[in-house]
Amino acid sequence: xxxxxxxxxxxxxxxxxxxxxxxxxxxxxxxxxxxxxxxxxxxxxxxxxxxxxxxxxxxxxxxxxxxxxxxxxxxxxxxxxxxxxxxxxxxxxxxxxxxxxxxxxxxxxxx
Amino acid sequence: xxxxxxxxxxxxxxxxxxxxxxxxxxxxxxxxxxxxxxxxxxxxxxxxxxxxxxxxxxxxxxxxxxxxxxxxxxxxxxxxxxxxxxxxxxxxxxxxxxxxxxxxxxxxxxxxx
Numbered sequence: 001x002x003x004x005x006x007x008x009x010x011x012x013x014x015x016x017x018x019x020x021x022x023x024x025x026x027x028x029x030x031x032x033x034x035x036x037x038x039x040x041x042x043x044x045x046x047x048x049x050x051x052x053x054x055x056x057x058x059x060x061x062x063x064x065x066x067x068x069x070x071x072x073x074x075x076x077x078x079x080x081x082x083x084x085x086x087x088x089x090x091x092x093x094x095x096x097x098x099x100x101x102x103x104x105x106x107x108x109x110x111x
Numbered sequence: 112x113x114x115x116x117x118x119x120x121x122x123x124x125x126x127x128x129x130x131x132x133x134x135x136x137x138x139x140x141x142x143x144x145x146x147x148x149x150x151x152x153x154x155x156x157x158x159x160x161x162x163x164x165x166x167x168x169x170x171x172x173x174x175x176x177x178x179x180x181x182x183x184x185x186x187x188x189x190x191x192x193x194x195x196x197x198x199x200x201x202x203x204x205x206x207x208x209x210x211x212x213x214x215x216x217x218x219x220x221x222x223x224x
Binding site: 004034036041043044046047048068089091095098099100101102103 | 159214
């Protein structure tokens with residue numbers, strides 16, 4: 001049972017434009033969500049998180065939106081830069097240590 | 112601040128052989144995690160330690176996988192005997208405490224032939 005789904009395996013965006021990465025979840029007990037970025041041959045690095053008591057969290061060029069009724073979250077990157085090219089994973093947790101990760105979306109930002 | 116260290120970075124073995132991976136977490140981090148990431152999938156938690164005690168090993172295939180965290184710092188994950196389906200990247204992560212952000216190491220890529 002895939003509790004966290006990232007249905008777009010890849011995404012290409014022009015430099016300077018907005019990148020929107022989507023994530024859906026099925027577990028209604030999830031109350032905290034995270035996005036990780038992963039470069040080749042490196043481990044995932046934490047990017048941004050959001051608690052279920054919020055519907056938006058911003059950190060510089062990165063904004064995460066949470067729609068609890070739709071069980072959907074999205075990561076917006078504005079403006080996109082070539083250095084943002086990586087695989088992005090979303091993860092959910094139900095107030096415990098256990099992160100459930102999605103399968104990832106490979107973002108390519110074209111110069 | 113040094114990050115999570117893992118070794119080796121790459122390992123190729125034949126099926127039925129044994130292999131061990133080592134992880135050194137960020138200094139002061141009480142919680143340590145081992146994940147398995149199969150190609151095309153997200154990381155899956157295998158085992159979590161709080162200091163030197165096991166908190167969750169529900170997804171660890173205990174007939175062939177074992178892990179220990181002696182003295183509550185470094186950790187070792189062992190596979191014996193390895194199967195073809197164990198080919199994956201094994202990621203170690205640590206966090207200050209259980210509910211804090213997890214920081215990942217670079218991983219060990221295991222290929223079982």
